[in-house]
Structure formats: structure tokens, C-alpha cells
Amino acid sequence: MTLKERINEDVKAAMRARAAQTLGALRLLTAAIKQREVDERIALDDAAIISVIDRMLKQRRDSIAQFAQAGRNDLVDAETFELRLLSAYLPASLSTEELAAAVAKAIAETAATGPGDMGKVMACLRTGLAGRVDMSEASRLVKAQLTGV
Structure with a gap:
């Protein structure tokens, strides 16, 4: 269904x-x-x-x-x-660890090197994680990893 x-x-x-x-x-x-x-x-x-x-x-x-x-x-x-x-209509949410792994994978796939590549990484994440994670949380993690904070 x-x-x-x-x-x-x-x-x-x-x-x-x-x-x-x-x-x-x-x-x-x-x-x-x-x-x-x-x-x-x-x-x-x-x-x-x-x-x-x-x-x-x-x-x-x-x-x-x-x-x-x-x-x-x-x-x-x-x-x-x-x-x-x-x-209730959304798929099961990802845990923090699963989200961190998905962010790391997206950064590797897009060959992102700095904050200027954040858009490419977020676009990659958006296609795979839509509805399964709060994208503001994903954005925060991407920004932290790309800036090295």
C-alpha cells in the first residue's frame, strides 16, 4: 500500500x-x-x-x-x-550516530573540503534522508564537520 x-x-x-x-x-x-x-x-x-x-x-x-x-x-x-x-506518516527517524555516519558518507561522496561545499553535501543528504531526520540538525552537523569545529 x-x-x-x-x-x-x-x-x-x-x-x-x-x-x-x-x-x-x-x-x-x-x-x-x-x-x-x-x-x-x-x-x-x-x-x-x-x-x-x-x-x-x-x-x-x-x-x-x-x-x-x-x-x-x-x-x-x-x-x-x-x-x-x-x-506518524514519516519513516522511522535516524539516531544521532546514524545521522553522523550519513553526514560523513555524504561529505566523502561529494568530496567536500570546506564550508563552501555545504550546499552540495546538504543536497546529497536531502535526497537520501528526506523525512527521516530534522534537516536543521543535519545542517548543524555538516557545518561542524566542514569547518572543523
Whole structure:
């Protein structure tokens, strides 16, 4: 079963269970997927759907930080629920050691020698680790290894 089919099945299950909050979050996800399919005139594969989910997760994290700063705990709770729900569709996360090994491998593959090569290394990582790791953490590790800090 593809990721898109799994999401559609979960939408149907949420409708049957009358889970309004879950249904709303899943409909936002399906709308984002369909919007990207229409914009690019393609049918998205699992990797592309993971990138859509990853973008939505980043938006949720940013919203949670802003709502918490504003003292809007009701909105923080809603965004946290959506964050957890969307996270369930991503592949298992990498451990810190696995991420460090992937960064070292990407640096070796791209023959990166300094901070100027960070873009090449991040592009290499992005293709292999999409949805499995927080890319800001990967960026921090790449920068540390390339600058020798």
C-alpha cells in the first residue's frame, strides 16, 4: 500500500469514527498533496509525499513556537495534535550516530573540503534522508564537520 493510499484509508476511517480533529488534519494533508500534484501536473510518489509532510511539520513547529510565545495554549494543543498525526506518516527517524555516519558518507561522496561545499553535501543528504531526520540538525552537523569545529 502506498503512502497516499494509506492516508486515504485513514481519512475514511476518521470519517467512520467521526473523529473531527483527525479528519480535519488529514484533509489538510490530502489538500496539500493534491495542490502539489495539480501545480506540478504529476502524481506524487511516496518520496514526494514525504517532502509535503515534512514541509507541513515544519509549519506546525513554527506555529507552535509562535502560539506558545503569544500564550495561545488552545492553538498550541491543536497544532501539537496535527504534528503528532502527521509525524506518524514519516519513516522511522535516524539516531544521532546514524545521522553522523550519513553526514560523513555524504561529505566523502561529494568530496567536500570546506564550508563552501555545504550546499552540495546538504543536497546529497536531502535526497537520501528526506523525512527521516530534522534537516536543521543535519545542517548543524555538516557545518561542524566542514569547518572543523
